[in-house]
Amino acid sequence: MNAKTVKVRFAPSPTGELHVGNIRTALFDWAYARHTGGVFLFRIEDTDTDRVTDEYIQAAIETLKWLGLDWDEGPEVGGENGPYLQSQRLDIYAEYAQKFLDQKDAYYCYCSPDELEAVREAQRKANVAPGYNGHCRDLTQAQIDAYKAQGRSAVVRMRMPDGSTTFTDLIRGDVSFDHNFVPDFVLVRADGSPLYTLAVAVDDILMKVTHVLRGEDLLSSTPRQIRVYQAMGVAPKDYPVFAHLPFVMGTDNAKLSKRNGEASIAWYREMGFLPEAICNYLALLGWSPGDDVENITMKELTQMFTVEKVHSSPARFDMKKLEAINGDKIRALTIDEFLKWSLPFLTKANVIQGSSQEIELVKKALPLIQERIIVLSEVPKMLKFLFVTEFEVDAESVSKITDSGSKEILKRSVKELEGVSQWSHENIEAALRTSLIEELGLKPRIAFTALRIATTGSTISPPLFESMELLGKEACLARISTALAL
RNA sequence: GGCCCCGUCGUCUAGCGGCCUAGGACUCUGCCUUCUCAAGGCAGCUACGAGGGUUCGAAUCCCUUCGGGGCUACCA
The missing domain is CATH 1.10.10.350 (Arc Repressor Mutant, subunit A)
Known part of the structure; x- marks a missing residue:
């Protein structure tokens, strides 16, 4: 390892509210940056303009703030490698796409979506690896003119050379992909907009990211990312190090969704889970400090977190355990902290209006219920009797x-x-x-x-x-x- | 189908060749405590997917197999 400072990035694509899996990734990214005394960079990957919205972007920013995962570079705080919204970096990607084209690392592909689909269909039937067949790899000028005359639009495709890509994943060890199974991939859409594969690679290099800790769903896209580094002319020693985090799955079997354990972090906030409890629990999914330690603070997490201790196998989300930890965290609160967290729930439920006498009474009552609740939304229910003017028996x-x-x-x-x-x-x-x-x-x-x-x-x-x-x-x-x- | 990743109690995990008749936590069950509910204490249930090796010795190393997941987009 060299002496350059660690820079870790969390780069979500806000196509919805951040869910538990995203947060776990963000938490590990943050913890690793803090543990190493490095930089935590937050970048928004909004190249999929059809699905990303401003509301989701804003929600992602708010969620990270609420959780206490502060970033050193990114939206709102800025930094020397900005902007940090990919939608504001389009000219940069276009420049690199052109460079790749000039170098013949990339080429224009005139195949229509229907034609590509037909090829894939045929491949599936023939039982061979599906993927782009290289049809437009070496078009003559005459062929290109002919396609243009037909009014066809073109995408920019990266040429994948023969051979294979091997990289060392911090969590999984050496992983190797034969290029026979990594077809030429699209860098730029027909409308000129960049795709994830281009944007991530360019940004990670330009923003000097040293460690890419992300979900394992991106594992098989790594060879493509490395291919872009090569085309950019980056020396292998300057590639970021990869670590693919295991999934967080729902209670039953597969993906986390509304049905099995609420996926959106906003829901946990409304229910009255403490950020520290969520982070503590999530930290335990795919990682363990060892020595039978489980209840830790954010600070302890940053002290103890290492990628080496991250698992390679997926974990199931367990609401009961989260609740247990939340109860522990609530009990560990000082009365003033407990009061601060509880007040919004009491006013929202209209149990109190917020007068100083009311708050005084709440403060006296809080110790009585501190060990009786698991989420803050229970506070109004438990203290309501102290404030009702029209007394009624259940x-x-x-x-x-x-x-x-x-x-x-x-x-x-x-x-x-x-x-x-x-x-x-x-x-x-x-x-x-x-x-x-x-x-x-x-x-x-x-x-x-x-x-x-x-x-x-x-x-x-x-x-x-x-x-x-x-x-x-x-x-x-x-x-x-x-x-x-x- | 192909490529890649993964496999310890119901769940999260400890374990990195002998300390393992496998430890902790959550859940569940019973008991204690008790003004309800909790909290707390004690006890119990339950796991190395299977089959082969290697070794004096394997949860730990190797192979096969079975199972789960991801990718296979002009999504990320």
């Missing part, structure tokens, strides 16, 4: 407190609670235990369930006495009275 719980036994418990509670002067959860609990458990001889479970329903409206709530304390004496007594009237 429909399915009403029948549990209308029997005479429950009425008895509630009546006695009212009497005892009225006598509690210092409204603290310790005093509330002491008063209630003495009267209901010791004197009436009730089982705690029975007695407190009735009270829980009467004060919080549900059979499930944060710890009872703490909840009552936060609710306040007046509200508690009022609610119990309401419940008694049911």
Whole structure:
């Protein structure tokens, strides 16, 4: 290895929202750059103008920011190798295409899509490797004139020489492709726009990328990319190093989709997964720090991440494990952090409007629920009882407190609670235990369930006495009275 | 079909020839704790795809086979 600094790029083609697989790739790219003290470059591959939209590009930028995967070169931050949107680099690609044409490394191909399809069809039937048959490789000027006279348009095709391409993949070792199975490929469309194969290769070289860590679906396109480097006149020692990451698959079998584990990262954000939890979980898909370590911070990830420890086999996405990690991360939050994350969910659910008194109360209540939730979207549901002005008992719980036994418990509670002067959860609990458990001889479970329903409206709530304390004496007594009237 | 990649519990993984009667985590089951729900603790279930080699010894090396996936576009 030489001493040049590592530069890793994440170069998505935003034809949709970034999904879990993309993010995992971005995470590894970022972690590797940070681990080596190198540069993390973010580039948008928007050469497929039919499918890429501005909204998706913007969403990709936002997603990376939200996850905390900061980049050193790319959209918004700029850099000396920009622009970083391929759609703004069209003249560069055109220049190289012309150079390849001049060097006879590339040639114009006048075959129509229908003709190409017919060739492929024939190849399939004949059971030979499908691919371009080299029809226009060595056209005479007369043939070219004839095609032009027919009004045919042409694409630019790269000439693939005989032989083979072998490269060393950091994850898979030496990989070799015989050129018999790598047909001449298109660099420029008939409309003059560049294709991925041209643009990536040119940009990786021009932007001085040293390491290409990307999905394994691109593994078989690597020989084509290397062919472009050659045509560019780049010395082999200056080629980027490749590492093809294994897939992240859905729960069932194949590709990740809406059906098996939500694919879009926006969904996780809405559900209340923490960026750090997502990154931690994703880091464990196809990589492991070893030593039975699993729960790590972003910082630890950058310290421990190496490509050598990345797997070559694909991993299945498991929502349950993500949830478990998210729960751990939530529990590890300080109350102020937890508050910061929770507030948007509470206001969005209209549980609070955002006044300082409300926030004060939320802050006191948060410790009660911190170990009871796995995603932030549960926060409103769990704290709602503290803020409702029109108190109501859950429909399915009403029948549990209308029997005479429950009425008895509630009546006695009212009497005892009225006598509690210092409204603290310790005093509330002491008063209630003495009267209901010791004197009436009730089982705690029975007695407190009735009270829980009467004060919080549900059979499930944060710890009872703490909840009552936060609710306040007046509200508690009022609610119990309401419940008694049911 | 062809080319390429991949194969340890249900899932993510540890393992790089002896420490493996295969370890951890998630899930699941049971128990403990307990004012509900959680959290926590303890215990249990379950894996080296198969077949051949190499070796004193293989999850680890080699071969074959089976299985999964990717590519085979004027997508990326």
